[in-house]
Amino acid sequence: MTIAVIYGGTRQNGNTEILTEQAVQGLDVERIYLKDYQIQPVKDQRHTRDGFQEINDDYNLIIDRVLRHDILVFSTPIYWYSMSGIMKNFIDRWSQTLRDPKYPDFKARMSAKQAYVITVGGDEPYLKGLPLIRQFEYIFDFIGIPFAGYILGNGNKPGEIFQDKEALFAASQLQKKLNHHAEQV
Amino acid sequence: MTIAVIYGGTRQNGNTEILTEQAVQGLDVERIYLKDYQIQPVKDQRHTRDGFQEINDDYNLIIDRVLRHDILVFSTPIYWYSMSGIMKNFIDRWSQTLRDPKYPDFKARMSAKQAYVITVGGDEPYLKGLPLIRQFEYIFDFIGIPFAGYILGNGNKPGEIFQDKEALFAASQLQKKLNHHAEQV
Amino acid sequence: MTIAVIYGGTRQNGNTEILTEQAVQGLDVERIYLKDYQIQPVKDQRHTRDGFQEINDDYNLIIDRVLRHDILVFSTPIYWYSMSGIMKNFIDRWSQTLRDPKYPDFKARMSAKQAYVITVGGDEPYLKGLPLIRQFEYIFDFIGIPFAGYILGNGNKPGEIFQDKEALFAASQLQKKLNHHAEQV
Amino acid sequence: MTIAVIYGGTRQNGNTEILTEQAVQGLDVERIYLKDYQIQPVKDQRHTRDGFQEINDDYNLIIDRVLRHDILVFSTPIYWYSMSGIMKNFIDRWSQTLRDPKYPDFKARMSAKQAYVITVGGDEPYLKGLPLIRQFEYIFDFIGIPFAGYILGNGNKPGEIFQDKEALFAASQLQKKLNHHAEQV
Numbered sequence: 001m002t003i004a005v006i007y008g009g010t011r012q013n014g015n016t017e018i019l020t021e022q023a024v025q026g027l028d029v030e031r032i033y034l035k036d037y038q039i040q041p042v043k044d045q046r047h048t049r050d051g052f053q054e055i056n057d058d059y060n061l062i063i064d065r066v067l068r069h070d071i072l073v074f075s076t077p078i079y080w081y082s083m084s085g086i087m088k089n090f091i092d093r094w095s096q097t098l099r100d101p102k103y104p105d106f107k108a109r110m111s112a113k114q115a116y117v118i119t120v121g122g123d124e125p126y127l128k129g130l131p132l133i134r135q136f137e138y139i140f141d142f143i144g145i146p147f148a149g150y151i152l153g154n155g156n157k158p159g160e161i162f163q164d165k166e167a168l169f170a171a172s173q174l175q176k177k178l179n180h181h182a183e184q185v
Numbered sequence: 186m187t188i189a190v191i192y193g194g195t196r197q198n199g200n201t202e203i204l205t206e207q208a209v210q211g212l213d214v215e216r217i218y219l220k221d222y223q224i225q226p227v228k229d230q231r232h233t234r235d236g237f238q239e240i241n242d243d244y245n246l247i248i249d250r251v252l253r254h255d256i257l258v259f260s261t262p263i264y265w266y267s268m269s270g271i272m273k274n275f276i277d278r279w280s281q282t283l284r285d286p287k288y289p290d291f292k293a294r295m296s297a298k299q300a301y302v303i304t305v306g307g308d309e310p311y312l313k314g315l316p317l318i319r320q321f322e323y324i325f326d327f328i329g330i331p332f333a334g335y336i337l338g339n340g341n342k343p344g345e346i347f348q349d350k351e352a353l354f355a356a357s358q359l360q361k362k363l364n365h366h367a368e369q370v
Numbered sequence: 371m372t373i374a375v376i377y378g379g380t381r382q383n384g385n386t387e388i389l390t391e392q393a394v395q396g397l398d399v400e401r402i403y404l405k406d407y408q409i410q411p412v413k414d415q416r417h418t419r420d421g422f423q424e425i426n427d428d429y430n431l432i433i434d435r436v437l438r439h440d441i442l443v444f445s446t447p448i449y450w451y452s453m454s455g456i457m458k459n460f461i462d463r464w465s466q467t468l469r470d471p472k473y474p475d476f477k478a479r480m481s482a483k484q485a486y487v488i489t490v491g492g493d494e495p496y497l498k499g500l501p502l503i504r505q506f507e508y509i510f511d512f513i514g515i516p517f518a519g520y521i522l523g524n525g526n527k528p529g530e531i532f533q534d535k536e537a538l539f540a541a542s543q544l545q546k547k548l549n550h551h552a553e554q555v
Numbered sequence: 556m557t558i559a560v561i562y563g564g565t566r567q568n569g570n571t572e573i574l575t576e577q578a579v580q581g582l583d584v585e586r587i588y589l590k591d592y593q594i595q596p597v598k599d600q601r602h603t604r605d606g607f608q609e610i611n612d613d614y615n616l617i618i619d620r621v622l623r624h625d626i627l628v629f630s631t632p633i634y635w636y637s638m639s640g641i642m643k644n645f646i647d648r649w650s651q652t653l654r655d656p657k658y659p660d661f662k663a664r665m666s667a668k669q670a671y672v673i674t675v676g677g678d679e680p681y682l683k684g685l686p687l688i689r690q691f692e693y694i695f696d697f698i699g700i701p702f703a704g705y706i707l708g709n710g711n712k713p714g715e716i717f718q719d720k721e722a723l724f725a726a727s728q729l730q731k732k733l734n735h736h737a738e739q740v
Contacts, residue, residue, distance in 0.1 A: 010226065010228045035226075043195045080327075085226045128323050138313050150681065318500065351543055379599070381602070412634070451689075451694055459644070462640045504685075504686040
């Protein structure tokens with residue numbers, strides 16, 4: 001089984017990235033930094049005569065990379081009590097892929113995966129990060145991916161996540177689990 | 186008192202827009218359609234030496250229009266159990282404005298307003314729209330705007346919102362309240 | 371189809387009761403006032419050798435009455451951001467009934483029903499009542515009853531619910547729906 | 556500073572108790588097992604002429620013990636996606652104490668404390684325990700106690716909590732924090 005990390009952060013080595021790297025330490029993972037790509041917002045054309053129009057950006061490239069893996073780690077800082085806008089735009093586009101004849105089995109392929117969420121925030125994330133977890137719960141439920149687990153971390157200034165011992169421990173536990181998955185064919 | 190509607194939808198005359206227009210019927214409101222503007226995602230530069238770098242897009246233009254009004258109506262369809270990506274990108278940029286010397290009193294000015302949320306979704310919005318309401322609760326709390334009320338509506342195909350009698354009634358009640366506000370100096 | 375209202379309030383003619391009575395106006399419903407009965411808290415004996423021990427109180431009487439109906443309306447004031455303790459004790463006892471040989475098909479019978487929730491609170495119920503709705507969502511999901519809808523109302527002092535026009539309208543809409551159900555065989 | 560643990564479980568040595576005991580290991584704490592006391596449900600008499608009538612049960616005894624301490628640990632298994640009914644009845648009674656002339660400074664005294672929550676459930680507690688956390692958030696906010704932290708654990712059969720390494724680690728971290736508090740005057 002192989003692992004992709006989808007990074008929604010917009011700075012390098014942010015707290016969320018640090019925590020995520022603890023969880024994938026020593027593992028062979030594909031890292032997708034959404035900030036390095038152009039992803040247009042979805043246009044809701046579900047009900048127009050011609051349906052969704054192809055958008056000429058990096059989205060399909062990324063979704064192709066995502067689809068190759070068995071385990072997806074969604075790693076996003078908490079921005080305004082939810083995922084970053086760039087990660088939201090990425091997920092919003094799934095509405096288009098669900099109707100894209102080039103991806104006839106999108107939902108089926110997604111639902112064969114497992115998803116984890118890693119997220120760090122600076123304003124009481126253990127409470128105020130919970131709506132984000134709930135949102136992912138509904139997202140994964142809709143697309144059919146089992147929600148295998150999440151880690152909430154507390155951090156604001158660069159490196160502050162190293163103070164959050166519970167989050168670091170949870171990352172080390174997740175690392176063991178992912179390592180175990182990675183060894184399975 | 187004056188009213189701005191901030192539209193996060195990406196199609197014209199979507200259900201959320203229809204419902205919102207019921208709530209502002211006959212009132213003099215400024216409508217801001219985020220889909221018609223270029224708003225770059227925030228870049229988290231809070232901790233870089235030079236801080237946030239100016240971004241050359243339509244964001245400041247829009248925030249200037251928003252700041253002129255006393256009542257803000259955030260109107261967004263539910264995309265993947267949260268606000269649309271374009272509305273999220275708009276709000277994410279507040280992090281920059283909060284530190285922008287050109288807007289020294291951004292938080293104070295925002296906190297003098299009142300906010301409403303109108304949102305429509307097609308997948309059990311009365312349950313699965315709740316994390317979005319919670320997110321707005323935290324957002325408004327952080328920026329200091331009283332959360333004056335929200336309307337959740339049920340609709341998917343164009344016009345389906347007209348079936349949701351409770352949402353329409355709530356919109357008519359909100360219209361009265363907004364009308365009352367509008368008449369105040 | 372027949373309807374039971376399960377009342378969790380502890381005063382007569384409280385706001386929740388008033389609102390609920392609007393929703394069942396003119397209908398033939400069975401009203402169960404939990405406050406008028408003795409219901410012991412559950413004792414978690416799932417893992418003891420002899421399992422749950424029979425409790426000599428009014429619970430079985432009530433669950434028998436509940437089981438006779440097709441539509442259940444759970445009507446509870448919001449106490450401390452959740453259902454009243456007496457309603458919680460009633461629901462906690464379901465754990466026992468699920469393992470009670472006298473009710474071999476408890477879950478199957480429950481899952482053939484439909485559930486509504488009506489709840490009124492005085493401290494921003496439209497926001498702070500949402501965890502209660504979520505809790506019912508999980509409860510109904512576990513026992514298999516479709517969550518057919520809910521009404522949140524705002525009220526504190528006796529009769530204050532009459533100020534909440536949206537809640538009253540929602541109750542009148544629910545009355546139509548229940549009336550329609552009641553007419554079905 | 557002194558510590559009270561308020562136990563809401565109804566079996567001995569349940570998973571929640573095991574986890575909580577890890578968090579208070581070696582500390583001098585007062586343990587209050589609600590199951591060993593008679594606590595009547597609140598009767599909402601806020602709006603009756605004579606107000607709340609004294610109830611002859613163990614509640615005041617317990618609230619007196621609670622009030623003596625600086626740190627409160629609310630320890631409850633997750634029953635039907637919330638606290639146990641006996642803990643809910645205990646908290647519901649605060650409405651009476653808030654108006655009881657014998658406790659003129661109840662809210663002020665409560666708000667000088669700190670609160671922790673420890674809770675264990677068997678049905679995806681990391682997701683389905685979140686409404687309970689939110690409920691406690693609102694409860695503590697109302698009464699004015701800072702919500703200092705919580706631990707969610709996963710367990711069903713006796714002793715299963717020992718499999719939840721993250722919860723055990725969080726308990727050991729909490730133990731250090733409580734130990735630190737305990738050493739303060």
